[in-house]
Amino acid sequence: MGSFKLLLLLLYTYAAVILLHVPNSVESTVLIRFGQTPPPRSRYSYAVFRYSFETLDGSSACLNTTCSIHCQLDGQALSPCPAKVQVLKNLAVNRDHKFLLNVTTWNGETNSSAYSWFIDTIPPTATISTKQNYTNAKRIAIDVKFSEPCIGRGGFKCVNSSDCDVIIKGPAHINPTSLRIINPATHYKLDVVFPMKSTVGRVVIGIADNICTDQAGNNFTRTNGSSIIIHFDRGPLLVDFWTAVPSYELVINGVPRTVLATNKIEDLKIFLAFNIPVGNTTEQILNALRVNRGSLVHINGTNQGNRRFAFELNVTARTEIITVELQSHLIIGRTGTPVSPAPSITFVYDLMEPGVRLSTNSPNVTKEPHINIIVEFTKPVFGFEVSMVNVTGGIITGLKELSKALYSMNVLAAAHNIVSVSIPAGKVNDISGNLNLESNKLEVKHYSIPPLSIALHSFVTAGILATSFATAVLSLSFANLGAIDTLASGSANIVAIDPSKNLHGMVGHLQVFVLSDWLSVNQPIEYSETAKGLRWLIPHQKLPWKKDSASVWPNHIYLAEEELATKLSNIPEGWPLNKKTSDAIDSCLTNISCARLKDIEPKPGWLYGQHNVSNKKAPYGLALDSKEYFIYFLRGEPLSARDVVKKMENYKGWQDLEMNLFWLGMGGGSLVIAHVLLLLFLKWRTRTPIHGILSVPRFELFLLILMLPCISQSSAFVIRGGTNGGIITGALLLAIPAAFILSIILFLIIAVFSGSLVQYKEIKHVASTEPWYAKLWLFCTTKTIKGKWFYREGLPSSFVSRFGILFENLKGPPLFVFVDQNDSNTTHKWGGSGQDGTGRIRAVSSDDSNEENEIPLPRRLLGCARSSYLVIDILRRVSLGIIAGAYSSKKLSQSIFALTVTLVQFMYLFILKPFISKGVQLVESVSLLCEIGLFGISISMTSRNPMEAQKLGYVMLTLLFITFVTQIIHEWYTLLSSLLRLSHPQKNSLKLGLKFAAKGLVLPFLSRKHRSGVTPSSKTGLLHGLPLSPETELRRRDRKPPFIDPIVSMTATVVPALSPGSPIPGVTQRIDSMTVERNVSWQITGEGKQPKGLELESKSEMKKLRALARASFSGDSNVKEASTSYTYRE
Structure with a gap:
């Protein structure tokens, strides 16, 4: 390593000498040669320069110190330098330095040379980095970056896991094969692999010490950046x-x-x-x-x-x-x-604070001691208790939570007190902690049923029951007498006396008064309680198996004067x-x-x-x-x-439907069953199916007419409920009155309007002249007329008794029989059944005939309208029944509608005057006027104070009383008249009539051999005192004195006119033998046959009878002859 450094130093020195001498080689003959210089990059703060001066031929240029030598460092001033060696100490480190050497020889030759180097004392470092210090990957790449090239000692290397300059501590290892040289000697990249079996770990990655040196020889030194910590976590981030x-x-x-x-x-x-x-x-x-x-x-x-x-x-x-x-x-x-x-x-x-509203299903004034109060919060609240309610005039007996926003509370009212209920503010809180607002103040007045109401509805109930019972008894008696007479005479002598002349009319008008309780707003207590007491006429009563079957919601809804904010305002x-x-949400609701x-x-x-x-x-x-x-x-x-x-209320209409139809089925079914059993009993005892006014279906039609308001109200109840089953059931129930009304219309068209089955005939005086004011008075008060119904020859005699209830009291399309009342030779009296208004007469050929007049089309249409009055009456009561059940609460429009239809019916009655009997016309007019007054008062009740309302309540009770009294007086008059007619053969005695009626009741219970002892027969075999029908066959040739009917069929179209002394039509008359000494030939009509009668031997007697008939049927010459054969029927 030392020899390598020395060689490197010599190379740097040689290069420096060359570089220093090249610039001045042309100009100077003195060469400067550096024998020693510092390396270009040195880590020492001193430098040693050795130098010498030569000429071009290699000899020394400075002998004996004949040269002037100066040095300069980093641009400082020149200073004398030693001849051969210059040592520089305490040099600034980590910067470039420049050493300048200048020489001048004795002969003036000069030259200079400079040398630059860098003193680097900073050791090389390296940093390890990665893009992710936190990872969930299997491996990551790390970057190793040196601060400067570090090639000494072999530089950075990573041969294998045991010979790698990167050190790892933790669950990871280096992949040596992943080493990548990004920048030689300065930037390397390799991968760190994490084990898959570890989920979470911490790995420290660093570089080993002294792995290399830089150009200056500084050893590699680790810093904080020479290591990193990597967290790997493969778990979820929560x-x-x-x-x-x-x-x-x-x-x-x-x-x-x-x-x-x-x-x-x-x-x-x-x-x-x-x-x-x-x-x-x-x-x-x-x-x-x-x-x-x-x-x-x-x-x-x-x-x-x-x-x-x-x-x-x-x-x-x-x-x-x-x-x-x-x-x-x-x-x-x-x-x-x-x-x-x-x-x-x-x-x-x-x-938002929860609001609260109090409401009740009781009216403002109630007789019920237990008052049900609905506590309705605008949103659910919690902690509501009885102690939070202020009550005066009563005590709370129970509190039931229907929902967190709805509570039902029962208050027991003190007698004749005003019950006041309220909830103060700040008593309960909602889910968010908001306290409630103050509620409205609910006041209900408690009362007892007024004695006047109890007395009146009890009186009306007793009167109806007594009248109905008397009517039923007389009808049964007359039917029995007629049946026994049929057996005795051998012909169908049907008693056509009808004691129930207008019984259905009386009950029908009372039903209207009862229905008004569902129609009128704010009715006075006195009238409302009276109407409730008469609800059995509908009928609408509590079911026996339920303690409280009345509809509790929403017949009456108490609305306080204070109105709370819209309930849905709490919803943003x-x-x-x-x-x-x-x-x-809708699904959750349903x-x-x-x-x-x-x-x-x-x-x-x-x-x-x-x-x-x-x-x-x-x-x-x-x-x-x-x-x-x-x-x-x-x-x-x-x-x-x-x-x-x-x-809670469970109001679908079924409960009210049950209350109506249960009692309707019980009452109506019981009466129909009793009627059928009675007919079977009488048939078994009398051996004849004919029983007069008890014939089927007269009684059933009577019941059905009275049932229609109940049926229509029941249908409205269930239709109002809104369920599919209720709508279907209501529609089927409405089909009953609709079908019945259509059936009546078809019957009237076929039987009455066309005249094919029955014909209405009326006496008209040809010589009658009256002043205009008399005509006006008669128009307003109803003119007394004499009219009879006749039915076609060949029809059963029971036709009128079966179906007469639909038309027998009403006028029809008339055929007039003209009578001259100024003819003093004749007196006129309509033959027939008196009050019954039906008859049977047959036209036969004659030399001298009277004629009936065919009326114009307008007059016929008027007659059709008159005979349709029953349809109008039924339509009104059906419509009132519908609107009485169609509304959940009473509305003013109901009373307006009821007043309108009643006015229409009254105008129909007043203008057309459809009734034959003046008495029936009068009582119907009075009843309708009272109903008009009732509905008019009901409309005006909305703006009345309690005192005025009470006075009007008494007026309404008076109207009800007047209606009932007029109806019941007329009905009892009819009953008494029937009894009197029953006694006519002997004398006009009520006692005798009652006696005969009593006999009629006991006859079916007696054997045939004992009946003669109870009712002695005449010589003709007819029951004594029984009013016979005029068509009774009289075949009494061998018996004297014979009984003959004054109403006979003669050789003309005849309406018999009897003298004032003649017996009442329909009653057998004993004719003295002196009157009929000669054989008089009478042609008598029976039930579908023409039996032989008594023959008149004298022709003059026949002329007298024809003159009498001619006087009874006098008319103008333009009168056409009636071609239809009708028979008078009582």
Whole structure:
């Protein structure tokens, strides 16, 4: 090594001599030769220069010190130098130096030479670097860079793992074959390999000492950069992602859940903590956080070596459901491992205080001592108790939690007191800790049923039941008498006396008064309780197996004067409920398996400081998502508890339907079964199927007419419920009144309007002249007319008794029978059944005939309209039944509609005057006027104070009383008239009529041999005192004195006109033998046959009868002869 340095020094000296002498070789003959110089790069701070001076021929140029020698160092001033050697000491290190030597000979020859070198005392160093100090890779490349070329001692080398200048401490090794020379002597690259069996490790990589020297001979020296530490970690990068919002534990559906909610702005902080440092900057972490509401701001000084970050959330809205999501794919750890996904944070930030509203299913004034109150919060609250409610005038008997936002409370009212209920502010709090606002003040007045209402509806109920019972008894008696008479006479003598002349009309009008209780707003207590007492007429009563079958919601909804803010105002505007979220919420509303608010159970004391306040929240259970927060804690009524309310009230219409149809089926079914059993019994006892007005389907039609309002109301109930089954059931129920009305219309068209089955005939006085004011008075008060229904020859005699209820009381398209009332030779009296209005008369050929008039088309249309009055009446009651059940709460439009249809019916009645009987026309007019007054008062009730409303209530009760009294007086008048007619053969005696009616009741229970003892027969074999139908066959030639009917069929189209002394039509008349001494030939019509009658032998007697008929049917010459054969029928 020493010889190598010496050789190197000689080479440097020789080169320097050459370089120093070349520039002056041309000009000077003196040569300067350096025998010793420092190396170009030296590590010493001194230098030794040896030099000599020669001529061109090689001889010494300076003998005997004849030369002047000067030196200069680094540009300093020239100074004399020794002749042969110059030693320089204490030279500045680590810089370039320049030594200048100048010589001048004795003869003036001069020359100079310079030498430059660098003193380098800095030892060579090397740094090891890598792109990744943290890695999860299998191998990494390291760079070895020397500060200067270090080639001494062989330079940097790495032959194998045992002969390598790179030293590794830790679970790794160098791959020698990976050595790459990037820059010779200064820059090398090689790979470090980490074992796969290790997951986490720490490796120290360094360079060995004294591995080489630089050009100046400085030994290699290690520095801090000569070693590095590499961490390898193949484990996951984890993050703790939490918020400062307090967390609570709630048990939902039996499962613990974590709830985060706050009303404090200082809680809106988001924290992240990674298990290893991340390679992202704070700005990148901020961009990786996505928040649906507000904005995040970094809190300075919280990085902690890129492992912990803190952010603050700024929100301007008062209520938000905030979701913060970490986009983990944007964050990479320093080892290159991406961060593991972290669940998003969802919490509620709510500053809105929960509002509360009190409502009740009771009216403002109620008789029920137990008042059900609905406590409805605008959003779910926790900790609500009975002690938080202020109640005066009653006590709370129970509190039931229907949901966290809906409570049902029962209050027992003190008698005749005003119950006042309210909830003060600050009693309960929501999930965010907001205390409630003050509620509205609910006031309900408790009352007892007024005695007047009890008395009136009891009186009406007793009157209806008594009248119905009397009517049923008389109808049964008359039917039995008619059946027994048929057996006795051998012909179908059907008693057509109908005691129930307008019974369905009376009940129908009372049904309208009952239905008005569902139609009118703010009805007075007196009238409302009376109407409720008569609901059995619909019928609408509590079911026997249910304690409270009445609809509790929403017949009456109490609305306080104070209106709370819109319930959904707590939900933030623009809340991003996309279609998927909305569909999910709707699904939860309709899905019965969806968790309800009542399934939430907080832990004791959970809102009073006992919650988790640690930095990293230890979750109690699965956290709620935004949809669940909205459903459970922010969605107020009617959204959040809408399904709960419906479940509570369970109003689908089925309950009201059951209340109607159960009692309708029980009552109507029982009556129909009793009717059928009665007919079977009478048929068995009398051996005849004909039973007058008890014939099928007269009674069933009567019941069906009364059932229609109940059926239509029931259909409206279930259709209002909105269920598919309810709509289908309601439509099927509505088909019943629709089909019945259409059937009546078809029947009237076929049987009445066309005149093919029945014909209405009316007496018209040809010589009647009245002044205009008399005509006006008669138009307003109803003119007394004499009209009868006749049915076609060949029809069964039971046709009218079966179907007469549809038309027998009404006028029809008339055929007029003209009678001259000024003819003094004749007196006129319509033959027939008196009040019944039906008859049967047959036209036969005659030499002298009377004629009936065919009326013009307008008059016929008017008659058709009159006979359609029953359809109008049924349509009105059906429509009132529909609107009574179609609305959940009473509305003014219902009363307006009811008033309108009632006015239409009254105008129809007043203008057309459809009833034959003046009495029926009068009572119908009075009833409709009372109903018009009732609905008019109901409309005006909305703006009345309680005192005025009470007075109007008495007026409404008066209208109901007037209607009932007029109807029942008319009905009892009809009943008494029927009894009196029953006694006509002997005398006009009510007692005798009752006696005959009693006999009619007991006859079916007697054997045939004992019946004659109860009802003595006449010589003709007919029952004594029984009013017969005029078409009864009289074949009594051998018996004197014979019984003949005064209404006979003669040789003309005849309406018999009887003298005032004649017996009442329909009653058998004993004719003295002196009157019929001669054989008089009568042609009598029977049931579908023409039996021979008594023959008149005298022709003059026949002329007298024809003159009488001619006087009864006098008319003008233009009258056409009726060609249709009709028979008078009682």
